[in-house]
Amino acid sequence: MYRTHLAGALSAADVDQQVTLAGWVARRRDHGGVEFVDLRDASGVVQVVFRDSEAAKVAHELRNEFCISVTGTVNRRPAESVNDKLATGEIEINATELKVLSESAPLPFQIDDHVEVSEDVRLRHRYLDLRRSGPAAAMRLRSRANQIFRNLLSEDDYVEIETPTLTRSTPEGARDFLVPVRLQPGSWYALPQSPQLFKQLLMVGGFEKYFQIARCYRDEDFRADRQPEFTQLDIEASFVTQEDVIELSERLIGAAWKELAGYEMASPLPKLTYHESMDRFGSDRPDLRFGQELVELTEYLSGTEFRVFSGAIEAGGYVGAVVMPGGASQTRKELDGWQDWAKARGAKGLAYIVFNAETGEPKGPVAKNLSEEHLAGLADAVGAKAGDAVFFAASPDRRDAQELLGAARLEIGKRCGLIDPEAWAFCWVVDFPMFERTDDGGWTSPHHPFTSPNPEWIDKFEADPANALTYAYDMVCNGNELGGGSIRIHDSKVQSRVFDFLGISKEEAQEKFGFLLDGLKYGAPPHGGIAFGMDRICTLLSGADSIREVIAFPKTGGGFDPLTSAPTPITPEQREEAGIDFVPESEEHELDE
């Protein structure tokens, strides 16, 4: 037996007990005659005292992060030595025996919560980083989140079912990771971007309620909140409406926030339609922690001679504005900085007007171009006060202009300190458009082509595709999408109409998703579901800046794993055996030419 007690669990109640502990040397304070060692195990830290014993001589040789076991007596500390900062600060272990279970080489960085270490170094020695309280807490939080969801879903008769990770491409639209197949050279598996099609087939399979904490893979570029492999809490149920899925989701997320953030989420959450969200916040994942809503000026500015605006208006587009409180006090350099900011985002610029702090008089490059009438009512129209700045965006494409203003709104929120970092603001965004334009003028599905149109549009989405709406819904928190889902098409006839409209031929559809279409033929129940981004949820709950903080062994920006150095080149033998150089005969001829 390595130990009788856990270090962090000891208290004054254990005084006079003989205990054996095992753990790591978190820190030692050697006073010559007496030596203190902070012993850390997974449960916490306790102070061990060595004095006048054989063990004390061994203790002198201890170094940080040696793995040791200690036997001794639990003593109440002298009143003047009690440490309030330590959970076990009332007591200490008077050691009689010390065993070194494993020595530690000098550390690449200090395992100490107040020492900052670059992420690069931390990840290279992640096993040491995980000994620190912050990273360890993040992993434990994630474990509890998984448990909360699992328990609630299991209690509700949801069946946890695993789906393949070696499969064929699923239609999320991202690039697939591919795996060569030794037994069939030239054929490749794809790693799933999500279990989307499988969970629908599980509904056809009659389970009615399915969930899985599923690893998903997408071969796209990284961000602070993106990794090539990530985890979804994937849920699907039969005979459910959008409201059913929303109710379940709020119970799950509400429970997680209550237990892990101590926050009581007010259910039911507010719902915004996609269009409302775009109009008010310029985003389909609005941050509701602050105001500064967008104001549409298309109508107000009609008839303007300022070409930037009139061009957009005449093209049937949009002109809008967002107010920056106190923005008039910005220097010329700061205002120019906004132009660069907008250009970095692919916009031509960001027109602005500032209202003089004393007189309220509108000034700035745009002001000269607007009529007296337009200028006179502008402050009221946009809700600006003297001393504010107003940024404008105009575009023939309503969404482009709104997204620019939405991004400006977020930037204003940050720069002006309008965002309460302690606040949680949840909402749903619903009624997503069924289709959106592709670059080449066709139509595509913003989610995936299995999303059901809502009843209003199910019979006529082809007639007015730009306005057709779906049963798709996203749950949003503080401007982050926590999860999204939809009611699916369960009628193979409707599914065929969608494919027809998208210009996907019967052959193509059959080839890509034939197995799903076949499944839908056999009495498929109405069904729908949702998938939550576990990495993102845990990042928010732990207050981290990056999802790497809630992943045990994350990758860096280039898809590189600093710990294992993956990916690595393969040997010629592996290359040969995997059959990755297989060239189909027809292509061989082309290559010859």
Add this chain to the structure above:
RNA sequence: GGUCCCGUAGAGCAGCUAGGAGUGCUCGCCACCCUGUCAAGGUGGAGGUCGCGGGUUCAAAUCCCGUCGGGACCGCCA
């Protein structure tokens, strides 16, 4: 694919604008001292390809070009 920031001892940084000997700070590491510390303290010591390559210069951590690595963002991606 694009833009911006960073790279100096084991860790975290300063030095770079305005070129002049690897100059410095905090922590760690090693040795010794130290009987109530808890981010212990004291004395001494070791430790450097200034990411890499090229250029300018009498002289480059510092200026220029390229490149590699990391981070943030745009594109991309739910």
